[in-house]
Amino acid sequence: MSLSRNQFLKMFGLGALAAGSKAYALPPAAAETQRAAAGKLKIKAVDIFLFDIPLAVPFRIAIGEMKAANLLLVRIHTDQGLVGLGEACPFPPITGETQATNAAAARAVRDVIVGKDPLAIDGLLRGLGPLVHSNPSAVAAFDMALHDILGKVAGLPLFRLFGGSERSFETDITAGLDTPAAMAERIRGFVRDGYRTVKVKVGLDPDEDVARLQAIRDAVGYEVGIRIDANQGWSVPQAVYALRKMEKLRIEFCEQPVRASDTAGLRAVRAQSPISIMADESLFVPADAVRLIMAEACDSFNIKVMKAGGLLNSIRIAHVADAANMRCMVGCMLDSKLALTAAAHVAASQANIVYADLDGNSEHVTDPVVGGMTVKGGMITLPESPGLGCDIDPAFLKKLTKI
Numbered sequence: 001m002s003l004s005r006n007q008f009l010k011m012f013g014l015g016a017l018a019a020g021s022k023a024y025a026l027p028p029a030a031a032e033t034q035r036a037a038a039g040k041l042k043i044k045a046v047d048i049f050l051f052d053i054p055l056a057v058p059f060r061i062a063i064g065e066m067k068a069a070n071l072l073l074v075r076i077h078t079d080q081g082l083v084g085l086g087e088a089c090p091f092p093p094i095t096g097e098t099q100a101t102n103a104a105a106a107r108a109v110r111d112v113i114v115g116k117d118p119l120a121i122d123g124l125l126r127g128l129g130p131l132v133h134s135n136p137s138a139v140a141a142f143d144m145a146l147h148d149i150l151g152k153v154a155g156l157p158l159f160r161l162f163g164g165s166e167r168s169f170e171t172d173i174t175a176g177l178d179t180p181a182a183m184a185e186r187i188r189g190f191v192r193d194g195y196r197t198v199k200v201k202v203g204l205d206p207d208e209d210v211a212r213l214q215a216i217r218d219a220v221g222y223e224v225g226i227r228i229d230a231n232q233g234w235s236v237p238q239a240v241y242a243l244r245k246m247e248k249l250r251i252e253f254c255e256q257p258v259r260a261s262d263t264a265g266l267r268a269v270r271a272q273s274p275i276s277i278m279a280d281e282s283l284f285v286p287a288d289a290v291r292l293i294m295a296e297a298c299d300s301f302n303i304k305v306m307k308a309g310g311l312l313n314s315i316r317i318a319h320v321a322d323a324a325n326m327r328c329m330v331g332c333m334l335d336s337k338l339a340l341t342a343a344a345h346v347a348a349s350q351a352n353i354v355y356a357d358l359d360g361n362s363e364h365v366t367d368p369v370v371g372g373m374t375v376k377g378g379m380i381t382l383p384e385s386p387g388l389g390c391d392i393d394p395a396f397l398k399k400l401t402k403i
């Protein structure tokens, strides 16, 4: 008996896959051409652009303030006409990089990868060596662009290529540091916009931080999910004091209560806190995940593409966490919709990534990205187009400085 692919899938109860596949499959001729190109592709050229997007409201956290997203766009061209896009969003208070250091790193990466096979992603990234430690966001931009090409060759959106099936999921939205009243008002607005979960920045004076959370609960009640992020702002005793006082305010988890380098401190807070602890700034690359698990220093991870140096390392961290029965969130810096969409593809692809904090462009005054993820009432939906599913507005691109 010979079966068509759709008959075969239906036989195993996979009719939805058979039907759904039509939504994202390339026309057969185009798909065949691209698959034939695999293994023969070469990186012909790499364009690097710098661009800034001002924020409508400055973003303040315990360790710094940002007034604009200072970004870098990487566009990789193959010899067969395929184009991959990637973005770096250096966030100096957290990663120590700047747009200028990312630009220098990106030029160096360009020199190394031109002429190479864009689909040999693991080898290309390993070839960059420890650059991921000094300029993870620059490496992330290249990793993203290479995966964009991979998805286009495969004819699949990245979340499907990475093994996911659901393209919609919930994200929270973040309120930066301000007075208790101002933060409560801001969060009331988020809830009006349909968000069911919010993230609240803390990490200053513990009593004031408790007052912030109390004001927010008073404003929105207890139906709204609240998670907090101290961004390394507390000492160990301050963290234990604040988290015990916040227990009655029903907090989902607390990100990075103490300094990034203080693994013992993180472990001590976790041991004494009634609220679950998530590592963020303590976790950049997969080796950090192993170290934190072995130290029993946290309950969960906040994976960020910019800290990890790309999608591949982000997924590796999720795998390490999964092996330790640990759940993850995918977060962001002040990314534009391009890098946010890349992060969303990671989030949608891994079962143990159960939280998302992908709101980096919520205060951007412009959105230069065409396509990509959509956000409505706190729900992200990914596109079904191959690769990242994003492009840059050509009119915007024309105005950028190429380096």
Ligand SMILES: [Mg+2]
Pocket (backbone or CB within 6 Å): 229, 231, 255, 256, 280, 281, 302, 331
């Ligand atoms: Mg954080």
